[in-house]
Amino acid sequence: PLWCDKVLLRASRRVEIAYFSHSQITRLYSRFHSLDKGENGALSREDFQRIPELAINPLGDRIINAFFPEGEDQVNFRGFMRTLAHFRPVEDNEKSKGHDASEPLNSRNNKLLFAFRLYDLDRDDKISRDELLQVLRMMVGVNISDEQLGSIADRTIQEADTNGDMSISFSEFIKVLEKVDVEQKMSIRFLH
Amino acid sequence: ANCLARYWPCYVMLTGCSVTPLLVFIIVPAILGVSFGIRRIYMKTLLKIFEWATLRMERGAKERNQQLYKPCSNGIIAKEPVSLEQEIQEPRGGGGEFDMSDILYFCRRGVESIVDDEVTKRFTAEELESWNLLTRSNYNLHHISARLTVLWGLGVLIRYGFLLPLRVTLAVTGVGLLVVLTSIVGWLPNSRMKKYLSEKVNLMCYRICVRALTAIITYHDSDNKPKNGGICVANHTSPIDVLILASDGCYSMVGQAHGGLMGFIQKTLVKACPHIWFERSEVKDRHLVAKRLSDHVADKTKLPILIFPEGTCINNTSVMMFKKGSFEIDCTIYPVAIKYDPRFGNAFWNSSKFRMVTYLLHMMSSWAVVCSVWYLPPMKREEGEDAVQFANRVKSAIARKGGLVDLLWDGGLKRSKVKEVFKEEQQKLYSKVLVSRQEDPEHS
Numbered sequence: 001p002l003w004c005d006k007v008l009l010r011a012s013r014r015v016e017i018a019y020f021s022h023s024q025i026t027r028l029y030s031r032f033h034s035l036d037k038g039e040n041g042a043l044s045r046e047d048f049q050r051i052p053e054l055a056i057n058p059l060g061d062r063i064i065n066a067f068f069p070e071g072e073d074q075v076n077f078r079g080f081m082r083t084l085a086h087f088r089p090v091e092d093n094e095k096s097k098g099h100d101a102s103e104p105l106n107s108r109n110n111k112l113l114f115a116f117r118l119y120d121l122d123r124d125d126k127i128s129r130d131e132l133l134q135v136l137r138m139m140v141g142v143n144i145s146d147e148q149l150g151s152i153a154d155r156t157i158q159e160a161d162t163n164g165d166m167s168i169s170f171s172e173f174i175k176v177l178e179k180v181d182v183e184q185k186m187s188i189r190f191l192h
Numbered sequence: 193a194n195c196l197a198r199y200w201p202c203y204v205m206l207t208g209c210s211v212t213p214l215l216v217f218i219i220v221p222a223i224l225g226v227s228f229g230i231r232r233i234y235m236k237t238l239l240k241i242f243e244w245a246t247l248r249m250e251r252g253a254k255e256r257n258q259q260l261y262k263p264c265s266n267g268i269i270a271k272e273p274v275s276l277e278q279e280i281q282e283p284r285g286g287g288g289e290f291d292m293s294d295i296l297y298f299c300r301r302g303v304e305s306i307v308d309d310e311v312t313k314r315f316t317a318e319e320l321e322s323w324n325l326l327t328r329s330n331y332n333l334h335h336i337s338a339r340l341t342v343l344w345g346l347g348v349l350i351r352y353g354f355l356l357p358l359r360v361t362l363a364v365t366g367v368g369l370l371v372v373l374t375s376i377v378g379w380l381p382n383s384r385m386k387k388y389l390s391e392k393v394n395l396m397c398y399r400i401c402v403r404a405l406t407a408i409i410t411y412h413d414s415d416n417k418p419k420n421g422g423i424c425v426a427n428h429t430s431p432i433d434v435l436i437l438a439s440d441g442c443y444s445m446v447g448q449a450h451g452g453l454m455g456f457i458q459k460t461l462v463k464a465c466p467h468i469w470f471e472r473s474e475v476k477d478r479h480l481v482a483k484r485l486s487d488h489v490a491d492k493t494k495l496p497i498l499i500f501p502e503g504t505c506i507n508n509t510s511v512m513m514f515k516k517g518s519f520e521i522d523c524t525i526y527p528v529a530i531k532y533d534p535r536f537g538n539a540f541w542n543s544s545k546f547r548m549v550t551y552l553l554h555m556m557s558s559w560a561v562v563c564s565v566w567y568l569p570p571m572k573r574e575e576g577e578d579a580v581q582f583a584n585r586v587k588s589a590i591a592r593k594g595g596l597v598d599l600l601w602d603g604g605l606k607r608s609k610v611k612e613v614f615k616e617e618q619q620k621l622y623s624k625v626l627v628s629r630q631e632d633p634e635h636s
Contacts, residue, residue, distance in 0.1 A: 027268045031307060034316060051312055052605050053305035056614040058622065059295065063302035087303055118295055136290065139298070140626065141619030152290045152626075160292070176292050185279075185296040188304055189270040 019085040019105065024190050028084065032077050042074040043067070058139045062118045070123065086114050089187040109174075111186040116173050127168040129153055218362060222399040231408045231560070235536070238559055242324055242535060245340055249323065252337050268308050276621050289626040310599060314510050315606045317538045324535050326558065351557045359404045359556040366400035371460050373397065378463025390464040391442045398439035407561040409436055416567035417441050418496040418526035421489050423518050426528040427590055428500035428603075429508040430541040431548070432555065433530055436565060443498035444468060444488065448475055466494055482520060489523040496526065501583065502603045507540040508532050510597035514587045516579040524570045527586050529594035533562040544606070566593045 020028065035047050048064040049055055057063065067075045067083045075083075088106035103109060119127045119135050132153045140149065160168045160176045168176075221227055279297045325347045373393040380386040402409070417440075418424040424443060426433060437443065442465075449458060449469040458469050468488060474480050488494055501514035508531065519525065532539040537558025541551045555561065568589055573582045584600075591598035 024268070028307070031268065034312070048306065049609075051305055051309045052601060052610040052614075053309045053311065054302055055610045056618055057298055057302045057305070058615060058619050059298040060302055060615075063299060063306075084303065084307065087300070115295055115299060118299060119292075135295070139294070139619065140623045141616055143620055143623035144626065156290055156292065173292070180293040180296070182293075182296065185293070186300060188300065188307065191268060191270055 019088050020081065020190070025081070028081060029077060032080050042076045043080065044074060058141070059118065059135070062135070062138070066114065066117060084188075086110055087186060087188040089189065090183045106187075108182055111182050112174055112177060113170065115177075115182075115186065116170050119168075119173075125170060126165075127173070129157055129166060132156060132168075215361070215365070218403050219365070219400060222403055223396050225395070225399065231403075231406060234406070235408050235560060235562060238536065241343070245323060245325060245343065248337050248340050252340075269304060271304055271308075276618075277625060280622075280625050289630045294622075310510075310597075311601045311605055314506050314512065314599070314603075315544075316507060316542060317540050318507050318509050318534050320534055324537075324559065326537070347559075351559070355406070356553075356557045359406065362400060362404035363556070366397050366404055367457070369400065370394070370397035371457060374460050374464040378460070386464070394442060394465065395439065398435055401435050402439045405432065405435075405555055405561045406559075407432070407436065407563070409440075409562075410564045411440055412564065412566045413569075414440075414567060416526065416569050418443070418528075418567075418570075419524075420494060420496060421492045422496045422524040422526050422570065423485070423489060423521065424496050424498045424526045424528055425501050425514070425518060425586060425590075426498070426530055427508075427511045427594065427596065428502045428505055429530065429532060430505055430539045430551075430555075432539060432561065433500065434498065436530065436563060437498060437528065440565070442495050444495045445498055446470075446485070448472060468497065478517065481517065485518065486521050486523075489521060501587075504603040504606055505541045505543060506603055507542075508534070508596070510599050511587050511591040511594070512599050512601055512603040514583040516583050519573065519579040519583040519586070522573070524572055525582075525586055526570050527568040527590050529566040529568065529590045529596075531564050531566075531594040531596065533564075536560040536562045539563070564594075568593055 032043070035050070036043055037047060037050070038044070045064055045068070048067070049060070054060045054063070067079065069075075069079065082105065085105040090106060090108060116127070117123070119131060121131045121134060133149060136149050136153060144152075157166060157168060160172050162172055162175070163169070217228075276297060280291075280294055325344050370393070373396075374390070377386060377389045377393055380389070424437070426437065434445065438445075444465065444467050445461075446468045447458075447470070449455060449471055458467070461467055462469065466488070468484055470481065470484075485497060488497060497518075499518045501518055502512050503515050506512050537555065537560060539555070539561055541548075546554070571582075571586055571589070573579070577585070588598050590596070
């Protein structure tokens with residue numbers, strides 16, 4: 001049964017409680033539980049891939065990867081909520097103020113970092129030409145030729161790269177997206 | 193044990209005396225096709241009890257200053273129905289086809305589907321607004337008061353001690369009679385009398401089985417009932433769907449030939465009435481299937497065929513993709529919408545979680561099976577419409593009438609992975625956007 005108060009008590013001692021209300025946490029737990037086919041309190045990559053709308057998303061695998069910390073292949077409810085917290089709209093920040101000095105998970109900066117990590121395949125804090133090509137290939141499939149894709153990648157890096165190292169760092173990434181309404185595009189409206 | 197040995201004739205007589213009048217009370221109306229209305233009174237009483245239970249739980253929650261969990265009827269999140277083209281083709285500053293912010297659309301959609309998607313929730317039982325005193329659907333246990341616990345305990349006693357044995361007896365009687373009587377009718381030479389008897393026998397036995405489940409069915413628009421030479425299609429929630437439709441009309445059923453008890457029943461039924469059973473090997477051969485169905489509908493003396501085009505059981509909150517096979521045949525389609533009331537028991541058969549026997553036991557120990565059946569006006573394939581479009585049109589009509597969500601997703605996703613071709617469609621769409629930007633850099 002889902003109304004395990006123990007889980008909620010444990011969760012309430014964590015920071016994630018600041019991002020979601022009590023009823024939202026219970027609903028998210030219900031969702032987590034329904035995805036967890038093995039009923040072992042953690043989700044694997046296969047559990048995510050079972051969602052058809054995610055499986056047909058060209059960047060599905062990259063998004064799934066964002067839930068799993070480095071080297072792990074199980075994510076528990078706390079990790080699940082933590083990743084989802086990035087998508088809280090930015091205005092609802094009042095609850096998280098004063099919790100600690102660090103930036104809230106759903107700040108513009110952290111949303112941009114989430115997006116940056118979708119490109120950064122080897123997690124070395126740089127988007128190389130090769131990584132950009134791989135992600136582009138995921139998004140376009142077989143519909144665009146290698147040469148055209150290569151020139152798109154070259155042009156993108158040329159425009160973004162300011163320190164001449166032929167790759168895009170996080171600060172260069174922020175500059176490229178400075179005019180984009182990241183708060184709106186990377187927010188999901190959670191109902192109460 | 194000593195007691196039992198000495199007084200067993202008394203026990204038998206006692207059981208007989210108490211059970212027989214009940215059986216007579218139920219079987220005679222089934223034979224005559226009439227109803228005393230007892231089941232509806234039972235249903236109304238149950239509803240009043242559920243309402244009272246909900247009020248008590250809300251009061252209990254308030255006293256403890258907690259929030260009562262209400263399942264997400266509107267969903268956990270609000271999704272903006274924005275398409276790929278709309279979002280990405282907003283006017284942007286820089287030229288060039290690709291923008292690093294394009295990824296944000298896919299990212300958000302992906303995470304939205306992780307929190308709430310349209311498909312996976314159709315393969316588990318629907319969550320109820322309020323508790324219906326069944327353990328299998330409760331989720332507010334800590335708000336139960338002493339009175340509610342007593343009520344629930346009473347419910348368990350009634351359901352397992354009285355209702356379940358009664359229902360099992362009725363079910364066995366119904367199936368037994370069906371097998372015996374159809375065998376007898378099967379011996380008769382083919383004539384109008386045989387057809388008439390076969391229909392009566394089938395109706396009678398299915399009505400007994402319906403009472404075995406305490407099914408309270410409301411049929412709407414019976415003038416649209418399927419006629420000979422047509423195909424009846426309905427949304428599929430459970431094996432009980434067949435019973436519900438067959439107790440109100442006569443159909444030729446389509447299915448795979450099983451072995452064992454099921455196979456024996458199938459062989460017996462087909463003696464009296466031309467059902468269409470396929471061998472496992474024949475099922476794969478689409479032309480063979482289509483031919484047998486076409487031959488059947490061409491013969492106007494044969495009963496309408498009953499088919500469930502979804503191909504699998506769905507949880508009765510939506511209608512999923514209809515397989516086009518039955519819509520390729522040139523004949524009239526009679527759509528039927530079936531909607532169960534989840535308050536009295538969950539009718540959905542989750543075949544990956546429960547075996548058929550467990551499922552039937554659940555059904556027979558629920559309060560009742562309450563459902564509505566709508567017979568929709570017949571439809572035919574129009575000029576220039578292909579089978580898939582026709583199937584979607586019928587599906588929408590059924591979804592609208594039954595108050596169900598109309599989905600294009602395949603019910604087969606319950607067990608299998610989604611086909612790569614759908615991802616390729618998304619990739620193609622995005623590529624088109626890139627190319628159109630390149631050709632027209634001013635207006636993205």
